[in-house]
Amino acid sequence: MLKQESNVSIFIITYNEEHDIKTCLESIEWSNDIVILDSFSTDDTLTIAQAFNNIRIYQREFDNYAEQRNYGLKNIDFLNPWIFIIDADETCPKELQKEILEISSLPYDKTIAYSVRRNIHFCGKALTHNSLYNVRVERLVKPAYVSFYGDIHEKLLLNGKSGELKYPLNHFPFSKGLDHWIQRRNAYSTLSAKFEQINTYPIVVENAFSINPIKRRLFLNALYRRLPFRWLIFFLYNFFIKLCFLDGVKGIRMVLLETYYEFLIVCKLNCKKG
Numbered sequence: 001m002l003k004q005e006s007n008v009s010i011f012i013i014t015y016n017e018e019h020d021i022k023t024c025l026e027s028i029e030w031s032n033d034i035v036i037l038d039s040f041s042t043d044d045t046l047t048i049a050q051a052f053n054n055i056r057i058y059q060r061e062f063d064n065y066a067e068q069r070n071y072g073l074k075n076i077d078f079l080n081p082w083i084f085i086i087d088a089d090e091t092c093p094k095e096l097q098k099e100i101l102e103i104s105s106l107p108y109d110k111t112i113a114y115s116v117r118r119n120i121h122f123c124g125k126a127l128t129h130n131s132l133y134n135v136r137v138e139r140l141v142k143p144a145y146v147s148f149y150g151d152i153h154e155k156l157l158l159n160g161k162s163g164e165l166k167y168p169l170n171h172f173p174f175s176k177g178l179d180h181w182i183q184r185r186n187a188y189s190t191l192s193a194k195f196e197q198i199n200t201y202p203i204v205v206e207n208a209f210s211i212n213p214i215k216r217r218l219f220l221n222a223l224y225r226r227l228p229f230r231w232l233i234f235f236l237y238n239f240f241i242k243l244c245f246l247d248g249v250k251g252i253r254m255v256l257l258e259t260y261y262e263f264l265i266v267c268k269l270n271c272k273k274g
């Protein structure tokens with residue numbers, strides 16, 4: 001097992017994650033500092049976590065994802081200069097672990113955040129032919145230079161240079177079953193609709209030509225949210241451009257489920273009453 005423990009801490013926010021937390025923690029045992037910020041779980045999440053080494057547990061009432069992450073990054077003293085952020089329904093493969101440890105050991109790296117892709121797993125299969133696989137999220141960060149914003153699908157503000165990790169995280173959004181995913185997506189769609197009603201997404205044209213994939217994503221996201229029938233565009237893009245059918249029937253089903261989520265947001269934006 002790789003051991004460069006003095007460079008990377010782990011940060012996880014949790015609430016009732018007894019189904020996933022053990023697998024997640026097993027994938028990041030290589031760190032000497034694993035910090036959990038829990039929102040007062042009522043299941044066995046913390047009991048399971050306490051069986052692992054190098055675990056520190058804090059608790060805070062949940063308000064939104066950005067504030068929860070910001071609280072942890074700014075108010076908890078991590079042992080190491082680099083923080084790797086992971087969710088309970090994700091795991092860190094060996095290839096990504098090695099890459100993180102190699103990057104964190106660079107003595108003169110001025111980069112303050114690295115983004116990573118996520119392999120979405122559905123019904124036991126990793127799906128890579130979809131637009132969600134292309135989405136990068138910043139997970140390896142130096143906490144003094146970054147902060148999150150947004151009530152849902154939070155984004156990172158950073159004051160400095162960013163980079164990209166080659167190897168992806170494994171993400172298991174359906175690990176608790178399809179009923180749980182539907183309930184969660186229903187709640188997320190409500191939050192997303194409310195957020196869009198009170199926030200504008202400015203179209204910054206220069207972001208379209210940026211070499212930074214996060215800035216390009218912001219441009220495309222702002223444009224996408226102005227399109228009529230965007231849920232239909234989401235499906236057509238994933239089918240004909242991302243070729244989701246190359247992942248088989250499971251790939252098509254997953255894209256249909258995510259199309260349903262986009263459809264819910266549009267409905268809640270346009271059907272405010274009755």
